[in-house]
Amino acid sequence: MPGTGLEQHPLLPWLALQHTAGIGPIRACKLRAKLGASWFDSPALKACALSDEQLAQLRTPQWQILERLLAWQQSNPSRHILSWDHRDYPALLKSWPGAPLMLFVEGALPALSLAQIAIVGTRHPSYVGRENAKALVPQLVDAGAAITSGLAIGIDGLSHQAALARGGITLAVLGSGLEHCYPKRHQRLAMDIIGGGGALISECYPWESPLAHHFPRRNRIISGLSLGVLVVEAAERSGSLITARFALEQGREVFAIPGAWQNPQAGGCNRLIQQGAKLVCEASDVLEELVAFSDAAIKIHPPATEELLPYPDLLDNVGLETTAVDLIASRCQQPVQEVLTRLVELELAGWVESVPGGYVRARRG
Known part of the structure; x- marks a missing residue:
């Protein structure tokens, strides 16, 4: 509010835009580019095809919200408020016309x-x-x-x-x-x-x-x-x-x-x-x-040397969906007890996992 030193705070124009009916991100950014930071005194505001109600909303400073936002930000050094024109606003998101006018961030x-x-x-x-x-x-x-x-x-x-x-x-x-x-x-x-x-x-x-x-x-x-x-x-x-x-x-x-x-x-x-x-x-x-x-930030690693499969005939019959032990034994045409012994070995080696109802193939990194 007047007298608090916040009259020229850079967030005020963005808050005014956010609280003006009928103005979305695309039109808001155009208005901001045309009028700059001098929202409340700009004579060009009347020439922007805005209704009287919109003009009144744009000229109404959101003091209470601004003070509440600044209190939130100042309570923790890892909290940040990024308006669309802030230097740290993510460029990739900003390149899309519908990007939010403001982002609130906690972290790095x-x-x-x-x-x-x-x-x-x-x-x-x-x-x-x-x-x-x-x-x-x-x-x-x-x-x-x-x-x-x-x-x-x-x-x-x-x-x-x-x-x-x-x-x-x-x-x-x-x-x-x-x-x-x-x-x-x-x-x-x-x-x-x-x-x-x-x-x-x-x-x-x-x-x-x-x-x-x-x-x-x-x-x-x-x-x-x-x-x-x-x-x-x-x-x-x-x-x-x-x-x-x-x-x-x-x-x-x-x-x-x-x-x-x-x-x-x-x-x-x-x-x-x-x-x-x-x-x-x-x-x-x-x-x-x-x-x-990705400007070389993302890279493709060469595939690792393929590891030899233990008991490949058995592993071929254990998929990513639960498979019962007797069904695995039937598919492999091997005794159930022998199949069960090998499944335990494969589980210890990280090739399969025991789940309710049978076994599933483990996903190995």
């Missing part, structure tokens, strides 16, 4: 400028979906990519965790204000992301609660920050497909891992592949598409 600002790959998927992944995320993320991290996702349960959370376990940097875009970690079960994960050199990001004011309409908007930031979006596992009506659609609008690459047609959680990925998304079987399928656009 340099993480926002890293070469990022978005990984998204269902909140209820199958065993195969979980294993695919755990197998691919470390390889993408090793190639120099930061992993960006939405902190949701399921594939999002697994991707963040796998990146951290590999010593990589990961970024989480929230559908709530940064004071309200959602889901609450991922509060510890959110702190680990910050501690690992990553960042939490939101366009919501820090005090805003998670609301349903925040999450589709959140998805455009996930894709906008990234060179490409990998959908690990998603049903045909999954929110992950919204992220993929935004990626296409933003000129980003879209990747999808195929799944069995009987698996409803794979329907969205299969549909994306039918529509032109690149089919992914291994990390190099993603990396070879992105390496040319």
Whole structure:
């Protein structure tokens, strides 16, 4: 408010734009470029085809919100407010006309400028979906990519965790204000992301609660920050497909891992592949598409020397879906007891895993 020394604060014009009805990011940036920082005194404001109501809103300083935002920022040195014209606003996101006018960040600002790959998927992944995320993320991290996702349960959370376990940097875009970690079960994960050199990001004011309409908007930031979006596992009506659609609008690459047609959680990925998304079987399928656009920040490692398979006839009959021991023995035409002994050896060596109902093939990094 007047007399507090905030009259010329650079955030005031952006707050005015955010609280003016009928002005979206594209028009807001044009107005900002035309009028500069002198919002409230500019005679050119009347010539911008604005209604009287819009003019009144633009000329109403949002003192209360500004003071609340500054208090939030000053309470922790790792908190940052980035307006669209801020030097640290991520350039890749900014290149899209629909980029948010303001971003709120907690964590390391340099993480926002890293070469990022978005990984998204269902909140209820199958065993195969979980294993695919755990197998691919470390390889993408090793190639120099930061992993960006939405902190949701399921594939999002697994991707963040796998990146951290590999010593990589990961970024989480929230559908709530940064004071309200959602889901609450991922509060510890959110702190680990910050501690690992990553960042939490939101366009919501820090005090805003998670609301349903925040999450589709959140998805455009996930894709906008990234060179490409990998959908690990998603049903045909999954929110992950919204992220993929935004990626296409933003000129980003879209990747999808195929799944069995009987698996409803794979329907969205299969549909994306039918529509032109690149089919992914291994990390190099993603990396070879992105390496040319990452200023050498992402690299492709040569494949490791192939390891000889123990008991190949038995392993050929253990897939990524649970297979009963007697079925494996029947397929191999070997005694059940002998098959069981070999499965235990393979489990100790990390080739298979025991799960309720039988065994599954382990995904080896």
